[in-house]
Structures are given as C-alpha cells and as structure tokens.
Amino acid sequence: MWLWSRKTVDRLQGGVMKNNGQVTQRNIDYPADQFLVSSTDLKGVLTYVNDDFIKLSGYTRDELIGKSHNIVRHPDMPQAAFRDLWETIKQGKPWQQLVKNRAKNGDHYWVKAYVTPIFQGGSIVGYQSVRIKPTYDEITSAEGLYRRLSANPSLSIPHKHGLADRNFLPLINFGMIGLMAFQIANLVLLLAGEPASAFRLAFGVLGVIWPMPMYWIVRSLFKPINEVTHNLRHITSGNLREKIEVRGNNELGAISESVKSLQARLVNMIGKFAASVIQLNGLAERLTHSGEEALRNMEQQNQQTEMVAAAMNEMSATVQDVARNAANTADAVTKAEEKAIHGQTEVQNTQMAIDRLESKLDKTAAAIDDLRIQGDSIESVVKLISNIADQTNLLALNAAIEAARAGEHGRGFAVVADEVRSLAAKTQISTTDIRDMIDRLRLGIGETVHSINEGKEQMHAVKAQAESTGASLAEIHIAVTQIGDMSTQIATATEEQSMVSEEMNRNIHSISEQTEGAIAVAKANSQLAAQITNLAMILHSDVKGYNLS
Template sequence: MRNNLPVTRREFVLEGDDLLVSRTDLRGTIVYVNPEFVRVSGFTEAELIGQPHNLIRHPDMPVEAFADFWRTLKAGRPWVGMVKNRRKDGDHYWVVAHVTPYHEGAEHVGYMSVRRKAGRAEIAAAERDYAAMRAGTTPLRIRHGALAAPDRLRALNPLWRLSLRQRLLLAAAGVGGLGAALVLLASAGMSLPALLAIVAGATAAAGYCAWWLSSDVLGRLDAAVAHLRDFASGEYTHSIAIDRDDEVGRVLLGLKSMQIRLGFEIEDRRREAAQMARVRSALDAASTSVLVAGHDHAIVYANPAARDMLAAAEADLRGVVPGFSAASLDGSALHALDHAPEAQRERLSTLAAPHPYRIAFGARTFDVTATPVVDARGARLGTVAEWRDRTVELGLEREVETVVAAAADGDFSRRLDLHGATGFVHAVGTGLGRLMQATERSLRETAGVLDALSHGDLRPRITSDMGGLFGEMKSSTNAAVDQLAQLVADIQGATRTIGEAAAGIAEGNTDLSTRTGQQAASLQETASSMEQLTATVRQNAENALRANGLAAGAGEVAEDGGKVVADVIATMAAISESSRRITDIIGVIDGIAFQTNILALNAAVEAARAGEEGRGFAVVASEVRSLALRSADAAREIKALIADSATKVEQGAGRVDQAGRTMTEMVTAVGRVTDIMAEISSASREQSVGIEQVNHTVTQLDEATQQNAALVEQASAAARSLQEQAAGLASAAARFRLDEAPGMRAQQERTAPVRSGATRRARALA
C-alpha cells in the first residue's frame, strides 16, 4: 500500500458546506476533481489529474478499510465510511466518503466519490477504532465502510441469508405443507383438540413469519420511500442502510448510488447555477450591451445595458425592424435585428467562431460581435452577441479627423463637440481638447516671440507655465532669444568698438601718411646730401692720393736734401704752401667727417623710426659713423703734424743751419707723413665705398618709404572701409530693440574699456 510521507499532526478543518467530489477510472486514476477538492487537498488540478487516487491516502488509514473499499466497489455496491486523507503539505482532514460505481449509459466507466465534513464525535470514534484496528486489538470489522462487531445470531440464522423471494416461497411452502399435514393427521384419526392445537401453533408461527417478513420488508420500503421524499426535497445527506443483499437491499443500494450521484449532480448544478448567477449579476452590472439567444436564435437574456441602449435607439431600429420594441425583447429573434434577417439567420446557424460586424440603423451605428456558445461536447447551445453603440464614437472620430487635419494645416483653434459623450470617449475628447489648447497656446506664444524677432524686437519672452516638451520648447525658445539678444548686444558693443578703433586707425594712418611723406622728403634730401658727400669723399680720396704723392716727393726731396740744401728755402716755402693747402684739405676732411658723423646719426635715428626695415640701414650708418670718427681722428692727427711742419718750416728759415742736423728727422717725419697719407688714402677709399653703400641703402630706404607710404594709403582706405562697414553693422544691429537688463549693461561696461584700449593702440600705431 502506498505510504505518503511526511505527515504532520495538524488537522485541516472543512467548512460546513464543503462538498469534495472526484471521479476516477476503473483503475483508480483521477479524471475529475471539483474546486473544493483542489482547495482542500492543497494540490493543483494539474497535479491531481492523471494521478492514482491513493495520492491523498494518509498512513493512519488501516489496510482493512481500503480492502473493504475495493471489495465493495468491485461488487457493484456503494461504499460509505470515515476517511482520513493527507494534504500536500502533510496536514490531514477527515471526511465522510460516499463512493459509488459510475455509469455512462449501461457501461461501467469508473467511480464517483462525494465527501462531506465529518462530525467531531465521528472523527473521535474513527481515530480510536482505526488505531485499534492497526494495532490488532479490536474485534470490530469493516463491512461496506461501516465499523461493527460480528453479529453471531445473524450469522447462525440461515433465514438472513435468504432473499425475499426465497423467504416468500418458503412461507408459501410452509402454509401448504401445514394444510397437507392437517389432512393427513385428520385422516389418520388424530383427535380434534390435537388438530386444533397444531392449527393454533401453525397459525402462531405463520403470524410470526408474516410479521417478521412484513416488518423487515415494509420497514426498509418505508425507509426507501422516506429517502425518495428526501431526494424530492433536495436532501442527499441522510444515511441509507445498505448492509442487506436481498431485493429490498438492492433497492436501497440503488437509492444509495442515486443519492451519491444526484447529490453530486445537484451540488454541481447548484455550483453552476451560482456561477451563472454571478455571471448574470456581472452581465447585469456590465456596461457592455449583451444579448443571449438560444439554439433557435430566440433572445433569452438581455442585460440592462443592452435594453437601455436599444431603447434609446428604438426609433432608428423601427426604420429597419418594423414594430421593434425594447420592452418586448425577450423571445424575439436575434437575427431579426439586421437588414437581411434570413441571411443573418444563416450566418448565426453556421457560426463557428466570433464574428464581428458593423450595422447601421438610421443615424445609429453599432459594432456587433456574435460568438457561438457550445457545451463540453461541442454541441451548439446558442449565441452571445455583444453590441456597442459607436454612433458617438464614430462622430467623435470624424470630428477628431477634422480637428487633426486642421491642426496639420496649422489651425489649432478647432475643438471637439462632446455633447452626449461619456466615459472613455469623453475622456479622450477632453484630453484632446486640452492638448490642442496647450499646443495652440504654446505655438501662439512662440509665434509671437518669433514675430517680434522678425521685427527686430528681442524683448518678448514666453511666460506661460508649460510642462514636458512644451516646457522644453519654451526654455529653448527663450534661451535662443536670450542668446540672440546677448549676441546683438555684443555686436552693437563690438561695432561701436570697431568704429572707434577704425576711426582711430584712420586718424593714425593719416598722421602716419603725413610723417611717411615727410620721411620720404627727408630721405630724398639725405640722398642728395649723400651724393654730395660721395663727391666730396671721392675728391678727398683724390687729394689724399695727391698728398701721398707729394709726401713721396717730399721724401725724395728730403733724401736729396743734403745735396740741395741751397734749395731749402724755396722748398721750405713750397712746403709751407703745401702745408697750408694740406691744412685746408684736412679741415675739409674733418668737416666732411663731422658731417658724415651727423648724417650717420640722423640715418640711425631714421632707421630706428623705420623699425625692422631700417635695421640694415642702421648697421651701415653705424659703420659710416665709425669711418667718420676714424677719418676725423686721422685728420686731426694730420692737422697736428701739418701744423707742426708749418711751425718747423717757419722755424726752418732760421734754422737752415740746422737743416743738416734736422734733415734726418725731416726724412723720418716725411716717412711718417707718407704712411699717414697712405692710411688717409686707404681710409678715403674705404669711406668712399661705405658712403656708396650708405647711398645705396638710403636709395633702398627711400623706395621702402615710398612703398610704406602706399601701404599706409591702403591701410587708411581699409580703415575708412572698416569704419563704414562698422557703421553699417551698427545700423543693422540698431534695428533690434533690447531690454536694458543688467546683463546688457554689464556687456556695455565690458566693451567700453575694450573700445578705449583699441583707440589708444590705434593712435600709438599711428
């Protein structure tokens, strides 16, 4: 036997009206359980169906109980007894089980079990007796589910084992035998008193037999009649004695089986009726209009929503269905509610799946879904039709299309007519109206800001409270206008700055152009002076060359002095004259060197003013100045020597006598003069080359100055053009009107030092 573990000692107590029903096949496999059975067992329906019924057997049930259970059922008899079952979680529950064979027609297909709540006294007795039976300490036996001690008197009385027919035949045979015995005894000469005594005894025995038989049969028949009355009154819980095997006992067995099955079916019908009542209550309370028709398409039910809907559309329906009345809806044909009743009848008769369709009656439009209703075997029971009045919705749909089309064309002023709309339609219409209103307000404010922007007014903003995407659009639009306003303010400030800077640059360029012209004139004068200086230096070089020749001649004369002392006076006079001329030349050279130095200084100053382009000129000017200084030094030295020579020549007249002694010194001095004159000649050549370079550089500087003057003119023209463009930009920016917000004033304050700085830089550049 299956032993289901684990178990607990907790009892699950059934409700008073719980009715646990199950069916099994002939092998005890569960094929059906009702919801109460599923709830009490703790299993799911899927866990129970297809499993052996001993899945819920409790280990405390004795083996003898189930042996008697199957023995009784296989004998075709009902079984009634106390059963302790195990729940899925190990708890237990007690029931009074009524089990009977289950037939479909004449075929035995399985067993039906109906269980009810057991009383506490019954549970206590069963607990005690089943425990004693498991321990083998009780004389009680289970027979047909009932616990009882063996009836030895009944076991010894053979009459209890006879059927009713056998007992009636036995009584008839006894009466016949008694009559025959009396005839035989009378013919044998038995006395009359003896015969009367025998007749009296036989009569008493016959009366007892008649009483026993009648009380046994009539008592049980009366019980059967009482049970039938119980069945008729809907009572299926009373106990029926099924311990006899005679004809009346079999009647009672049949009644027990009927009681079990009818009890199940009636309870099942009650449950279904309760479910149907709940369904009807739900349909009565439902807002969806529902019509239910039988297999003949006659309407058997219409919920209040359907009646109200059809009553409201009664006038429109009469235009298609003559004589239609919502008050007389029950019993009318479902297919009559159509433009083509016969075709609709054919469709409903062949309906195999939900069939949606739309139908119009006058100004009313309905959506109908017809669904076939079938039983568990697939037999057609009728039709359920769900009706929806789409008139308002379709009108609203058309209005929505109109409103949406207008919105698509930019017209957000349209609104829905919600007259007569309720529920979802009213909510959708109201929501769409709010959406259109919010959209229109948002777009109008945005359009207002953009219109003002198109007219140059940057002051308006979107001020209405908006959420979601509209709020983002508001923030983005306001931010864009703020940034544009800031940009325009920056442009206005920048144009003022650029205008002032351009004016300053133009003024500086004009000044620079004037100075560049002056510089060009100065360079031209410098070039002329340099040409004169070049000629002078070239002449100085020639004079130095001649002086060098004279010095050489003087040397020769000095060398020959000893021989031509007589010619000393004349020679000294010539020397004196030459010395004066040399002094004059040296003065000229010294003046040229001084002028060259002055010109070099001027050239360095002009080179410094010329900037990077005058850097090479400055280098050349520095070299010229260096040469001029060297020439000046040499000239002073020559001048000193010449002065000394002149002194000596003047003294020579007085010292002719010393000519011989001083001739040697003179030769030496003449040599020194020759060397110095050679240096002067070389320096004059170098000075001539340097001045040529300075002249070339001055020429290049003059050309660069002319180019600079042209560039200054171009820069001045560009500055004037920039000034004109800045004025145009300022005029364009002035079209925009701005708030004098703190941010704008701060921007103007920030641009003020920029403008003044730019003006100063322009003037400094000029």
C-alpha cells in the first residue's frame, strides 16, 4: 500500500496546470487495432514506449525515454482525472478511463487507457499503460464529463460497480434480517390473538423459514466469486504460485477451472519467456562485445586504409613526378639525338674538308717538287753561265794582254776587253747571287715539303680522329635513340602506372568510405545491441515481477 500526499500526487502529475505548448484542437484518427503501450517508474518517468505510441505522439524514442509521462498531457484534461488515476493505482488497483493526449505538433488523440501497477516481490516498482481507440460515443461522453470537471474541480469521476461489489452482500444480509424480523413480528401478532387469514399464516411461516436457505444460497454464490477475484488479483499482481481450488462442477467451478488453466498457461509461457529473456540477454551481451570488437577492428582498418591512402597519394605524386621527368628526359634525348645527328653531319663535312685540303696539299707538294726540279735546272744553267763568265773573263784577260802588246793599236781593243772582263765579273757575281737564291729556295722548298708532309700526317690523324668521332657519334646516336625509346616506354609505363595508381587511390578512397560506412553501421549495430541489452534488461525486470516458484 502506497500512501502519497496531495503534493506528491501533484508532482507526479507534473503540476496543477502543465502547459506543453500550443494546441490545434485537430483530432488524429488511427486504426482501432493499434495498441499504445508505455511503462514508467514510480515517479512517472517513461522507461518504455512501443512504436505505435511513438508514431502517434510525433516524438522520437530519445525524446520520450527518460522524460515525464506528462509530456503528452493535453491542457483540456482536468486535474481530477489524474488525481483519481494516482489515488487508484497507489492502492495497487487498475485504472481505466478515456484520456485526451497532446501530440508534438499540438494535435490530439483520444485513448482508452488501462493503467496497472507493476509488482515485484509484492511491492509496486512502476506502472504500465495499455491504450486502445475509444468509440465516438465514448469520446463524446468523456468530453462532457471533463468539461464539467474542469468547471467544478470539487467533482470527482464516478465509478461503476457490478453485481460482485463487495458492499452488495452485506445489503443482502441486512435485507434478509429485516425480512425475517418482519415475519417474526407477524407471527407474534398472530399468537397474540390478532385475526389472520390462512394466507397470512402461511406467508409468516414461509417468511421465517425462507431466509435461511436463501442466505446459504447467496453465501455459496459469492464465496467462489470472491475466491476467483482473489486468485485473479494474485495473477494480475504477478503472483502465479497461489494455489487455486476448483470447488464444484457448476458454472462457478468452470470459471475457477478456467482461471486455474490461465494460471498454468501463464506459468508455462512466462517460464519459457524468462528462459528466452535470459538467453536473449546473453546473446545481446555477446552481440555487444562482438559489435565493439568489430568496431575496433574496422576503426583500425580505417586507420590503416587512411595510411595506405596517404601512401598511395604520395606514390601517385611520385609517379607523376617520374612521368614528368621521363617526359623531360625524352625531350632532352630528342634534342641530344638532333645534336648527335648534327655532329655526325659536321664530322662528315670536316672529313670532306680534310680530304679536299689533302688533295690541295698534294697538288702544292707536286708544284713545289716541280719548282725544285726547275731550281735544279736553273742551277745547271747558272753553272753554265758561271763557266762561260769564267772563260769570258779569261778571254778578256788574254785580250787585254794582247792589246797591251799591240800598243797604240790595241788600246781600243783593250777598252773592250776591260768592259768584257767587267761584265764577266758582274755575271759571276750575279750567278753567285742566283746560286744563293736557289739554295735558299731549295731550303724553303725542303721546309715547305717537310711542313706539307707534317700537315698531311696531322690531317691523317685528324681524319682518323674525325672518323673515330663520327663512329662515336653514331654510337651515341644509337644509344640516344635507345634511351629515347626507353624513355618513351618509361613515360608510357609511368602514365599507365599513374592511371593505375589513381584507380587504386579511388578504390582505396572507396574502401575508406565503405569502411566509414561500415563503422557507422557497426556503431548503429552497437547502439542497437545496447538497445537490445536494455530491452532484455527491461524484459528481465518484467519477468522478475512474476513469482513462479
């Protein structure tokens, strides 16, 4: 039995005038087969809501769980209704009334709420409410009642009672006693001499005799009903171990038998449910651990994927640098190849110039050799002239001697002889000069021939070097061509590698995005596992409310 003050009741109701926001007075219709289920703790804080409750209220699960149940309270609901609710359920009794709830957007929806306490170990640990859709007539009747209650707060909600009201039996007993007293009074009057008819006498005797079996019949009727009520209250409170006795083979016995069958079926069902909840709890814990492990693995994989992606980005940049360098190398090789070809052409031109120079030197050597031969011929002529001059000088001397011998007659001849001798001397001097010149010419020719020969030897060496250079340039051209081909292949391969790297990079980024998606799914699964674990704990807590032993 829970004894709460009016202040506590008002606190659980959320205050006297709880205002949850604007209202639109638009009614939300919903299917009649929907069940809106919720559970709260002793303070009225929501611990569970089903999907139909969430959908109709317009709130999310996170907006509801952990919040006070009055989050859906409509301002049109009178305080007397909630006061009656708390005063009823605090006694461990169920409460059923129509309730007008407010949705998140200000609309409203009517429900027929059935609120029951949740027991564990004989104590109330919370409350659960199951709501269904009321009829139009029920809503109309409730609206009128709630308007009257709001207008006059002193009014209370009326309660209807059936034939099995606990106050009905004392009334019957009191009536039986009154009837018996009346009939006894009639008998006393008859015995006192009062005139009476036979009917009055028979009625008086019957009035005295009839209440006793009638009282027994009523007692035999209400005792099984009270036992059934007692047993049903134990079942609704979660006590399934109470022994149910079936008395008689009549309608009341059939009711007791049905209640006993219900108890047995609930024991079997809840026992299986409890075992399933324990198994579900274990599976939920395993799922939570597996989800956490998978989440850690995927986060580690994501980190590794990010490292690989960074490495791929660096490699892609490096490959692009290599591709650019290969392209630049190919361009340089092309220029080198052009220069090698130009060098080969220049070497060939040099070789041709050397050949032409060698040919000219050969001609010059031949001309110089002819000049030497002609010099030799001149020297022979000079020798001949020198000999002639010597002989002429000798003849002139002889003529002078003969002219001297002739005296005056030979004087003229002597003058001629002197002139001839002088001319012969000059001729002798000239031939000496010519001989000297020929010697110098011969020496110059020799030096020239020697220089020409050395030049030819140097030209031969230069020609050989040019040929060697040409061969080297040819080899360089071949090597440069090969390098160019290889550079082209490298550039092509690098470009393909760059494309492959970019594709791998895209794939890695895709894997990274998929891993992030998988991490999000793993986190969602982890949260789902936590929700399943929480649900298993709630179910386990609900199962603990049933005493099966």
